[in-house]
Amino acid sequence: MATARNATSRSGVLVSATVLAGVLAAQAFVPAVRAQSPASGFGRAPTAEELRAIDIEVTPDGKGLATGSSTAAAGKSVYTRRCETCHGPTGKEGPQDVLVGGQGSLATPTPQKTVGSYWPYATTLWDYIRRAMPFEHPGTLTADEVYGATAYVLYMNGIVGENEVLDQTTLPNVKMPNRNGFTSDPRPDVPVKKK
């Protein structure tokens, strides 16, 4: 079965060709000297500082990860202080999203979608904690604390060791159990009746 990444690169070829054609057509009439300024006069260039403040996403290849590092051992206190109230002492109790367990449950009548059973990329966990957690105070963790909380959640799922150092280089290499569990959209997938 095709993974989502494969589907992505397939559609990417088509998209690139379309965009390239569009860009070529658009630029055919634009002198090279004007390449740095928009034709309409709307918009202005962002400053490097402005971009740094908002350019926060982390892709599966690790682009966007901040410098810093931590381990599950060090991250346990971050989890206890900032995460446990909502996710429970072992990540299984809630009351909010269950983070731990559920491996082997996805094909059963009661699937448990947790970080360990479902999430395909460890980088997504880092991105989401930095982006949106803790729920009521997002953006208040340091980069090291984000690495620490990430490491501890992965550790509770048996995915990394207690003293394994997670940083910009090692985090993208963490192998998630459900990495190959996703497929592209096959719909329409029910019989199509013609008019």
Add this chain to the structure above:
Amino acid sequence: MLTMHNRSRRRFLGLGAAWSAVLVACRPRTAAPVAEPRALGAAVSSYGSRSPFEKTTRFFNQNTKVPLEEASSRTPLHDTYGIITPSSLHFERHHSGVPVIDPATHTLTIHGLVDRPLVFTVDELRRMPSVSRIYFLECSGNSGSEWRGGSTDSDVQRVHGLTSCSEWTGVPVAALLRECGIQASATWLLAEGADAGKHARSIPIRKAMDDALVAYAQNGEPIRPEQGYPLRLFLPGWEGNTNVKWLRRLKALDQPAMTREETSKYTDLMSDGTARQFTFDMEPKSIITRPSGGDTIAKGARHQITGIAWSGRGTIAKVEVTTDGGTTWNTAELQSPVLPRAHTRFRWSWTWNGDETVIASRCTDDTGYTQPRLAELIQVRGINSQYHNNGIQAWKVAADGKITNGNRA
């Protein structure tokens, strides 16, 4: 949990049912007519509000462990008319609450794989060439309760209220990307909101270059805060959460960012344990909104069956209504205009003979796709997928005229 909110609609239908009887009864009488008001009414006012007699509201479950900042509220489909949803009744789904954003300081940044990264002010976007289009917006989780059988006492608002339809005004994303010199290597666009949790989704460039909008107005006024004030991404026909609200940036990438929403949340788990990812289209769907669950109808009375149909892939071509549990299907009247990726209003007149029955609607769009039965979807996908239920909604009519959710039957 809220009680079955106001049931003024029951009174309405009761009146409808008794209408001809009342007319006949009244004709020979000479009762004094009800006096029209003689006192002066209210003066002009600076901002309108609905009649104090109208009480319909969005529904949300308050008895839940889910914080209301990341909850959803549902449109009262039974009590809305035509194809436009009042902005105040448009469904909501937030991931970290509704932020307060000053349009004088809010900006949209477009960067990444572009020749010229640009920052646009809200004022600039409002001055750029714009388009207005009527489109539905539906949450992919709409009707999700039915995968596991639903509840017999659920109504159309609770089951299907996560769809609404508005006129959206904004600037085509394609124009903005051209302005920035989108590069050939850009295949995805990360859209990110300015809400507390910085809600983010990756969008294929082909959609962005097709019909995507950066919208700033809804139904003739600036977008409501719950809908993304002052700017939202609008992707016609695509699942609600990709239409990123409070939009603060679009970043051109050569891969999807694989955000939490597009990996662990808005993916559709199949019975074999694999999950479908990037399931953007909202497939053709129709529902009878009146009469529907919670209503009681009168025997022998003429009823206007009405509802809405829509397709994320195109335009509704046909809606059929059954009043005998699917044995025969009648082609319903479609109210014009019938617009692509918009709610379409349909109607069918019916006189109930008093027998227990099931009423339902099914639609066909201009791609030739006909709305399937829920059982057909379950046969292919299982019951764990949670999202994208566009199966036929059955309403069961009991012998006493009481209507309930018939999906379980």
